Amino acid sequence: MLHLTYFWEDQSNMESEKLAEYQIMAQIVNHMLQQPELDLDEAVNIFCKLSCNAHAIVDIAMEPLGIGLYPVMSVINHSCLPNAILVFEGKLAVLRALAPVEKGDEVLISYIDLSRTTRHRQDDLNGKYHFTCTCPRCSKFAEIDDQILDALRCKEGECNGFFVTKDRSYSRDQKLECNKCGLVKTSEAERSAKGIIDRLCDKGKSDFFSDNFQEAVSTFKRAEEAALDLFHPSSFSVMMVRNLLTKLYTTIGDTRAALESCRLMTPVHERLLQTLNPVRGMHYLTRGMLEWVEGNRGDGRNYLVRAGDILLLTHGTNFPLVKELLINLAKDHAELAKKQEEGPSGS
Numbered sequence: 561m562l563h564l565t566y567f568w569e570d571q572s573n574m575e576s577e578k579l580a581e582y583q584i585m586a587q588i589v590n591h592m593l594q595q596p597e598l599d600l601d602e603a604v605n606i607f608c609k610l611s612c613n614a615h616a617i618v619d620i621a622m623e624p625l626g627i628g629l630y631p632v633m634s635v636i637n638h639s640c641l642p643n644a645i646l647v648f649e650g651k652l653a654v655l656r657a658l659a660p661v662e663k664g665d666e667v668l669i670s671y672i673d674l675s676r677t678t679r680h681r682q683d684d685l686n687g688k689y690h691f692t693c694t695c696p697r698c699s700k701f702a703e704i705d706d707q708i709l710d711a712l713r714c715k716e717g718e719c720n721g722f723f724v725t726k727d728r729s730y731s732r733d734q735k736l737e738c739n740k741c742g743l744v745k746t747s748e749a750e751r752s753a754k755g756i757i758d759r760l761c762d763k764g765k766s767d768f769f770s771d772n773f774q775e776a777v778s779t780f781k782r783a784e785e786a787a788l789d790l791f792h793p794s795s796f797s798v799m800m801v802r803n804l805l806t807k808l809y810t811t812i813g814d815t816r817a818a819l820e821s822c823r824l825m826t827p828v829h830e831r832l833l834q835t836l837n838p839v840r841g842m843h844y845l846t847r848g849m850l851e852w853v854e855g856n857r858g859d860g861r862n863y864l865v866r867a868g869d870i871l872l873l874t875h876g877t878n879f880p881l882v883k884e885l886l887i888n889l890a891k892d893h894a895e896l897a898k899k900q901e902e903g904p905s906g907s
């Protein structure tokens with residue numbers, strides 16, 4: 561039996577839908593274990609504690625690998641402008657500072673994907689961790705501009721406005737209003753638009769895994785068009801599709817197309833993510849490598865150095881990818897210095 565006395569999460573904060581889900585899960589566990597003495601309420605409490613305290617184990621690109629329960633790390637609260645980061649070396653959880661931490665400062669990490677706008681981060685935190693974040697980044701909520709960049713387009717006649725909300729309180733079916741024509745929808749409309757893009761991306765991935773690369777390219781291009789049609793060009797949805805396209809083009813060796821797609825993502829990463837964010841670091845690494853392969857050595861070097869600056873701090877030198885990047889940068893630096901010493905005739 562799992563004894564987790566830490567950081568009890570009160571069930572009263574849980575969404576009733578989630579609680580119902582845990583009640584069903586508890587019954588399934590009871591059915592599987594065939595233990596009449598199993599206390600169902602206690603089992604539901606354990607699921608509640610797990611959902612609020614478990615950490616997603618992610619790789620260096622923040623891709624999820626699984627979940628783990630780390631009682632010591634469970635004391636750390638969340639901020640969308642964190643001063644620390646939790647990284648994983650295999651199953652080992654390592655806490656790294658992103659800024660100087662003075663005595664008495666609270667150490668804060670991010671529980672969620674930070675490349676979302678405030679409303680979506682609030683949705684994530686309320687949905688998964690049952691609290692409303694009041695960090696300095698979230699206090700920008702009232703700024704409609706922040707929402708527009710990740711909002712659903714209004715297609716009423718010629719409107720082309722965006723669905724936003726002034727309501728800070730969390731609900732699954734939030735009322736959204738077009739910032740131009742005033743038309744009202746619920747966030748269900750937004751979820752269903754995202755569903756269209758997700759289904760195309762799933763098809764693209766399955767084309768890819770069946771080695772049907774040309775079909776995968778055309779499916780991801782359709783997903784990109786749909787995302788541009790439904791959301792803002794700088795939106796998370798467009799960026800997510802372009803990220804997949806960049807990976808696909810790189811895998812099939814079309815580095816020119818990969819670079820074109822990758823370049824479009826740089827301003828969005830820079831707008832959405834803190835300077836010391838590993839996703840931003842990984843983006844610079846990809847961009848640097850693609851610029852380099854395409855013969856743009858100056859830009860390539862520039863982005864690789866920026867990637868190194870971030871990943872060295874967020875992940876340290878224990879990661880093979882960071883080690884390799886630093887070795888390659890040092891070699892390039894030595895070659896450049898040698899060329900400069902030799903002067904123009906040596907180049």
Ligand SMILES: C[S@@+](CC[C@H](N)C(=O)[O-])C[C@H]1O[C@@H](n2cnc3c(N)ncnc32)[C@H](O)[C@@H]1O
Nearest residue numbers: 567568612613634635636637638639689690691
């Ligand atoms: C992993 S626990 C963190 C430790 C917890 N604060 C405690 O004292 O046990 C996650 C829970 O802490 C609370 N929490 C974390 N960050 C928060 C924040 N920035 N504002 C309010 N509550 C927060 C939420 O209830 C969340 O579900």
